[in-house]
Amino acid sequence: MTRFAILAILPAISVFAIEARVVAEEEVYTYTNPNNGSGPMWSFGCTPVARVGDRVFVSEMETGEGVPRLCNTRWRLRERTAAGWKVVAETPEYKQREPTILTTNAKDRLFLYVNTSLMPPGTEYGPCEPHLLAFTLKDNPPVPVKYTPTWDGKTKYTDHSYRGYAADAVAQRILMFNIDAETSIQHFCLLTMDGNPIANGSVTFPVRACYPQVAVENNRAHILAVGDIVEPVEEWRKFKHDQTGQAWDYVFRRLFYARNEDAERGKFAEPIEIANVDATAGSISNQDLWIAPNGDAYIMYTELEVGSALMRDKFFPGKSTVPSLNLAIVRDGAIAERHVLMPRSDTEHTGHARFHVTANGDVFALLYISGPNPRNELIRIFPKVDAQNRVPVPFKAPFGSFLLANTRSGNAPSNTIDLVGPGANPNTMAYGQIVAE
16 A cells, blocks of 8 residues: 555644554474584575565575484475465575575566585585575476676685675576685676676675675665674683683674675775774674665664673673664764664564565564564565554464565565564474554
């Protein structure tokens, strides 16, 4: 329903008033934990769900029984039907460590980003081949066609890809990112939806940056990534190890955004820092990226002053370990606006938030709010940020974490919101469908 239709029906209510109706809430598949450091939500900057017209597809992550890690999973493509979630394509080989991710042209094709191991089962940190599999949906069953990207210079790709992935269905462009295992450079390849590489290049961040959200509009490219490094403060690292005995100690304290005005011919500008909580041993999680029609980059992220109660009690008494949800708007290479969408609270806070673009171009953030009354809500982000008026989403079992069929992945703007995330039962992935009206 358009904004104008809402105004005509409800003249006493703001032009921005909507309601969220839950259409579906169902299990898609069950899975076995691969115990390889990954899982179905691992590539959280990308998405495993896509909508093509009235058809909805999900990329499944299936663990091979008895297959040694790290690359011990395979992809399966499922379609939602009246009889349930039917497998329409799959590979017989368990050669993926991470979940595979989807883009679409929003008309008749899907593009699956895979990162296939080139080594025998049981190899860890071995070489992998990142590439695409294109599916034409009029085929029954759809048969994948391999698209091979080209990369800039010498690269080393392994089972830890930290990949970014986006599509522009109007301009027929696909943007792939993959991290270099030796240099931590994020390499990219821009392709047509016919599989022809157009350009390639790279982005170097001040520190190793991972879990990117990326976007492409025609030939203009964007990347948002969070610093992912070993604890740099020796005193803090030693204290945490002494208290927990845990050797793994990666921290996420700096958030970066970079932009390329013409990826076909130009280079990415120097990354700008969106947020930094180094001084208080905090933690940042990049939630989503959306590019406005005028080119502004809308960046949503959660931020903790201190990353854990352990660190707070020892080094930062009085600081908070509760996340706030924040929005930064980048314009002309600098942060033009900042908004706190949900402040820190001792009673409830948000952990996950994703952007959705409606049919008339309005943009909402779908949130999960924890606390005494856990729930999902929508708040309006564009054309005006309005964090005060929240629209409840009446799921029976709220989605604590989720990924959407978003426009960054080529999905058409829509008043239907398709999401996938962990289900209410252990080791399940569930699907939800919301109609904003």
